[in-house]
Amino acid sequence: xxxxxxxxxxxxxxxxxxxxxxxxxxxxxxxxxxxxxxxxxxxxxxxxxxxxxxxxxxxxxxxxxxxxxxxxxxxxxxxxxxxxxxxxxxxxxxxxxxxxxxxxxxxxxxxxxxxxxxxxxxxxxxxxxx
Amino acid sequence: xxxxxxxxxxxxxxxxxxxxxxxxxxxxxxxxxxxxxxxxxxxxxxxxxxxxxxxxxxxxxxxxxxxxxxxxxxxxxxxxxxxxxxxxxxxxxxxxxxxxxxxxxxxxxxxxxxxxxxxxxxxxxxxxxxxxxxxxxxxxxxxxxxxxxxxxxxxxxxxxxxxxxxxxxxxxxxxxxxxx
Numbered sequence: 001x002x003x004x005x006x007x008x009x010x011x012x013x014x015x016x017x018x019x020x021x022x023x024x025x026x027x028x029x030x031x032x033x034x035x036x037x038x039x040x041x042x043x044x045x046x047x048x049x050x051x052x053x054x055x056x057x058x059x060x061x062x063x064x065x066x067x068x069x070x071x072x073x074x075x076x077x078x079x080x081x082x083x084x085x086x087x088x089x090x091x092x093x094x095x096x097x098x099x100x101x102x103x104x105x106x107x108x109x110x111x112x113x114x115x116x117x118x119x120x121x122x123x124x125x126x127x128x129x130x
Numbered sequence: 131x132x133x134x135x136x137x138x139x140x141x142x143x144x145x146x147x148x149x150x151x152x153x154x155x156x157x158x159x160x161x162x163x164x165x166x167x168x169x170x171x172x173x174x175x176x177x178x179x180x181x182x183x184x185x186x187x188x189x190x191x192x193x194x195x196x197x198x199x200x201x202x203x204x205x206x207x208x209x210x211x212x213x214x215x216x217x218x219x220x221x222x223x224x225x226x227x228x229x230x231x232x233x234x235x236x237x238x239x240x241x242x243x244x245x246x247x248x249x250x251x252x253x254x255x256x257x258x259x260x261x262x263x264x265x266x267x268x269x270x271x272x273x274x275x276x277x278x279x280x281x282x283x284x285x286x287x288x289x290x291x292x293x294x295x296x297x298x299x300x301x302x303x304x305x306x307x308x309x310x
Contacts, residue, residue, distance in 0.1 A: 005247075005305045006270070006298060013251055014271050016162055017244020020171065025161070028175075029153050032182050051220050 131155055133198035140189060149186060152202075157182075160206050166255065166267050167210045169235040177213055181206050196281055203282045207264055214260045232256040247308065254304045258297050265290055266297040 006013065117123075131139075131151035140148035161178055168174040184205050192201055221228040233253050236242065242249065255263055264283060268274045269290075276287045276294075283290070 003306060004302060005309060006251075006302050009247070010270075013248060014273075015244070015248075016165075017242055017248040017252070018162075018165055018171075018239070019241045019243050020161070021241075024175075025158055028157055028161075028178070029150070032149075032153050032157075032179065051216075051223055055223070 137192075137194070137198060148189075152185065153182065156202055160202070163203070163206060163267070163272070164210055166252065166271065167214060167263060169232050169252075169256065170239060171241050173213070177209055181209050184209065200278065200281045204284075207282055210264065211260055214263075229257055247305070250308055251301065251305060254301045257304075258300065261285075262293050262297040265293045266301070269294050270298070 116125075131154060133155075136148050136151040136155065139145075139151060157178070160181060161174060164177050164181070165171075165174045168177055185202055188205065192198070196204075217231065218228045221231055233256065236249060236253055236256070244252075255266060258266060261283070265279060265285075268279045268282065269276070274282075276290050279285075279290050280287050285293075
């Protein structure tokens with residue numbers, strides 16, 4: 001107990017170290033009895049809710065701005081398929097749109113001839129097309 | 131007016147007299163109980179008014195299973211805990227520490243009239259977890275029995291004793307550093 005300041009000085013430390021404004025408790029009684037006392041409680045509620053309201057407003061702003069940005073960068077809903085292709089910069093899908101090498105590779109004339117022969121085009125028609 | 135008289139007035143329909151009796155009997159006691167946690171007169175005043183509105187609204191549901199005193203302190207303590215949670219949330223939003231805000235309130239309180247040790251004691255209490263602050267305050271300042279604190283906080287006596295022991299040790303250690 002020698003070094004126990006909380007115990008040794010308990011009588012002094014436990015005293016209330018605060019004042020109140022003059023007449024506070026007398027006015028408190030009349031304030032609480034008056035209907036406006038409920039309004040004071042409501043105002044206190046509003047004060048308590050203020051940070052939550054601010055957060056909700058900030059969240060709503062973020063959602064609104066984000067939605068606007070998404071909409072302005074998305075294709076309009078009534079666009080045609082062709083417009084969509086132009087808008088999206090995609091080529092017609094043939095299953096190879098991710099294969100950059102296939103898309104970007106040059107197709108040789110021989111490849112075209114081979115393909116035409118494969119599909120049944122006669123040699124005479126091929127000669128005529130050259 | 132004692133608790134029995136207040137309840138009797140309320141039950142006989144004399145609500146205004148019962149409420150006046152409540153305010154007269156409890157306003158100062160509850161003010162000082164709240165004051166140790168709110169750290170400012172303005173916050174204490176707001177909380178106290180909220181507490182009396184809640185007490186009045188809940189009075190019809192008071193069944194007398196506990197003492198009126200215990201019931202009123204339980205409502206008050208719950209309001210104080212809610213206030214502490216709100217303060218912690220406000221501190222998070224403002225990227226400040228809850229303790230730093232409370233320490234500033236104590237330092238800037240124009241109604242503080244204690245000495246340096248008392249100021250440091252009240253600051254040290256604000257560093258405790260919320261429930262430990264309540265337990266320490268009720269036991270050290272208001273010298274309540276553990277059984278009473280158990281009914282107010284809905285905590286077992288054993289848990290309260292452990293909580294108080296931890297709080298007491300922490301605060302004693304901080305206070306010892308201030309002594310020559």
